[in-house]
Amino acid sequence: MNKGIVMEITEKSVIVMRPDGRFQRLARKKRNCEVGEEITYADEGINWRNLSVAGRSAIVAAVVFCLVLFASFQGKLGSQEVVAYISIDINPSVEMGIDIRERVVELHGLNEDGEALIQQVDYKKKPLETVTAGILNRAESMAFSKGEAEIVIASTVIQPDSKISDTLIAEKLRLQVKEYIQTSHPTQVDSYHIASFAAPQEVREVASQNGVSMGKYTVYLNAKSSGAAITLDELKTRSVLSIFKESPEMAQMMAPDRLPTKAAIKQLMEEEKSGELDKRLQERLINREKADTNKGSTISLPDNTAPANEQKSSTVPSGSGKNDNNKDDKDSGNSRTVNARPGSPHSSVVTIPGVVRQADKKDDRDDRDDRRRGNNRDDDDDRNSRSIWDNRNSVEKRLREEAAKRLEEQKKREEEARKKLEELREKAEELKKKQAEEYRKRLEEERKKAEEQRGKDEEKRKEQGNRDENQRKKKDDDDSDSKKEPASGGQSLQNADREPEKVWNGSFTFPIFNPHP
Structure with missing residues (x-):
């Protein structure tokens, strides 16, 4: 039940002021009340019969608008539609799909260990x-029971208009995993490495087609770009930790300060589709094989390290000065290169004093030139790789700075909006208090007027009552006088013999003396 003070009364309605200062119109019905009186009443529903056509149309339009608004926001507020995916590779490898409120609506295991992991989650x-x-x-x-792990976290947004940042989600999960490791393994923190980044949507599509996670597919692309030979089949069955142990350069490639950006990953995907990555990997493998072959193909041995039997067969003792070979040996600088015999513990070419072959010298020069060219090419590739990574790092740094700047601006806008809302609330509260005070004053005035009116009405009623009482008393007196008048006449006749009296108007008698007794 509600309470209110009657402010106005009409033939069909009563206007009351509620305790919160608002006015409400009620149906008068059979209410018997006065202005200034406090009454109780129940909430009245919508009376469709009394509503006009415009009122009914307005209510129907409002209902339709609410339904349309609910339908438009259904996917954003209450549906379970996936707007972003996050993959976590520890081996197990799992993938989560979240909605716009960052609630998990999908959870998949990407390998056997991942399927076993999510059974009770x-x-x-x-x-x-x-x-x-x-x-x-x-x-x-x-995975964590081994005391070490390489954890790769990748996130991607599949609905760009969802206003969810995949970079912020990946960073938030990285901090959560880092905090967990610091709490659960405080003495082994350095043995756990965490890499988190945002990936393009295309990476997840291709990764799903190949049966791996976004994180592992990104590792695969970066490995090929750096010249590491690894296949997707190996990534399916092996952990990232075991791969990084065999290829330290890949571990350095996924260091926190060298993580790829979305633009860099997208560029690698385009190169993978065009075959540029395979071509670059093949060239690097060939150059590396040549360099390894050139490094182990020749060994220069001093005179005292040559095999004894070869020294005897190729070098004439100093006492036999008649041998023409001595002259050749002196002219040639007492050093020649011949092929070593099969099965020698040394490489295929051995430097032996006293034997010189021009073809071998030319081969040595060619080998040195090849090694020099291969080393220069490797150096160029390394410089190019470092330049690419530096560019990626600079781009990532710029993107992080821009994201931080946008986040700061968003916080400022939210703070300004909050302040404005607070000001509006204060103004509304002041206005409400002012209106309530005015209503109270009006109510007090109405009460005073009502009290004065009651006093006047009471005085009028009292005066009217007094007049009525006087009239009643006067009427009673008149009635009593009319009843006494006949009795007075009879008494005068009975006393006629003794003393005559004159009756005047039945009220006063005067004695009359008879001059003749």
């Missing part, structure tokens, strides 16, 4: 942080 409509914590707890008895 409750994820439906749970926050992303809660599901991640459950995955980390389950992985404690699997």
Whole structure:
């Protein structure tokens, strides 16, 4: 039940002022009340019969608008539509799909260990942080039990208009995993390495087609770009930790300060589609093989390290001065190169004193030139790789700075909006108080007027009552006098013999003396 003070009364309605200062019109019905009186009443529903056509149309339009608004926001507020995916590679490898409120609506295992990991994880409509914590707890008895791990976190947004930042999500999960490791393995923090980055949507599509996660496919692209020979089949069955142990350059490639950006990953994907990565990898492998062959193809041995039997067969003792070979030996600088015999512990070419072959010298020069060219090419590739990574790092740094700047601007806008909202609330509160005060004053005036009117009405009623009482008394007196008048006449006749009296108007008698007794 509600209470209100009657402010105005009409033939069909009563206007009351509620305790919050608002006015409300009520149907008068059979209410018997006065202005200034406090009454109680129940809430009245919508009376469709009394509504006009315009009122009914307005209500129907409002209902339709609410339905359309609910339908338009259904996908953003209450649906379970996936707007972003996050993959976590620890071996197990898992992937989560989240909605616009960052609640997990999908959870998949990307390998056998991942399928086993998610069996007892409750994820439906749970926050992303809660599901991640459950995955980390389950992985404690699997990957984390080894005391070391390479953790790769990748995220991508599949609906750009969802206003969710994949970079911020990846960074948030990285901090959560880092905090978990610091808490669970405080003495082994340096043995756990975490890499997190945002990937393009195309990476997830290609990775899903090949049966790997976004993180592992990104590792695959960067490995090929750096000249590391690795296949997708190896990534399916092996952990990132084992791959990085065999290829330290790949581990350095996924260092926190050298992580690829979305633009760099997209460029690598285009090169993979065009075959440029395979061509570059093949060239690097050939150059590396040539360099390794050239390094182990020749060994220069001093005179005292040559085999004894070869020294005897190729060098004449100093006492036999008649041998023509001595002259040739002196002219040639007492050094020649011949092929070593098969099975020699040395390489295929051995430097032996006293034997010189021009073809061998030319081969040596060619080998040195090839090695020099190969080394120069490798140096150029390394410089190009470093330049590419430096560019990627600079781009990533710029993107992070821009993201931080946008986040700061958004916080400022939110703070300004909050201040404006607070000011509006204060103004509304002041206006409400002012209106309530005015209503109270009006109410007080109405009450005073009502009290004065009641006093006047009471005085009028009292005066009217007094007049009525006087009239009643006068009427009673007149009635009593009319009843006494006949009795007075009879008494005068009975006393006629003794003393005559004159009756005048039945009220006064005067004695009359008879001159003749």
